[in-house]
Amino acid sequence: MKKRSHRIAKAGKPHTTGEQLCLPLAKEMVQIMCCEKIAKQLNLVPLSNDTVSRRIGAMADDVKKTLIGHIKNRSFYSIQLDETTDVAGLANLLTRTTAEHIFKLLDAFVQENGLDWKKCVGAYTDGARAMTGPHSGVAARIPEVAPEMRWTHCNIHREALAVKKTPDELKSVLDTAVKTVNFIKSRPMHSRLF
Known part of the structure; x- marks a missing residue:
């Protein structure tokens, strides 16, 4: 459950994203891949604004x-x-x-x-x-x-x-280098290629 809230927080999206966007999309995919009955079971997944906000708050408190x-x-x-x-x-x-x-x-x-x-x-x-x-x-x-x-x-x-x-030419190279380093640092250690 916390993983969904973590993804929403990490993406910097509104807390309502899970309920308003992710859940309907997931239900639509499950309905296409499986059936309506199984898709309705996704309604049990708690993704309300308050739930996501509470989970993000709990994660922040844990980090602190x-x-x-x-x-x-x-x-x-x-x-x-x-x-x-x-x-x-x-x-x-x-x-x-x-x-x-x-x-x-x-x-x-x-x-x-x-x-x-x-x-x-x-x-x-x-x-x-x-x-x-x-x-x-x-x-x-x-x-x-x-x-x-x-x-x-x-x-x-x-x-x-x-x-x-x-100069713009050097800044462009520096920006690319910074993006590359940030990309590498954002990857899990086991997936980095050296």
Whole structure:
């Protein structure tokens, strides 16, 4: 059951996709391949918006719990902070939020999950002022609770900034290389060809 919800979440599709698109298609295929009676049995498959949403939430909670468990069992950890984008591709976090607010949210998360700030030795962010401001940015506030923390500008953001001035011919080659690497990384280990 979770696999269907996982596929919907991974595809970034609305939670109603299972009930409105997948289930009718599956019933149509089963009816063609088998019979109407067997196709009707697919109505027992729970794919409502609420069911899919609940399952995706449960998977997210499991990932969060596992990650926090790993962090608690380590001597040190680092964090990476970045804005999030909505379905329209618009940045949400840094465009409308102050450094003080971001730090309060981060601190609340660390406290609520029983993490130890003193184990935080690194923070990676983009170059936004709310993150990197020397006096009041998030990177300036974290050392108050994590004295060993060192801030670094995120490598991915540095590469993205460098690529902006790359000639189109080189950018095209780089884009192809990135797509190829991402494709290979997305494949299960046993299906990779080396």
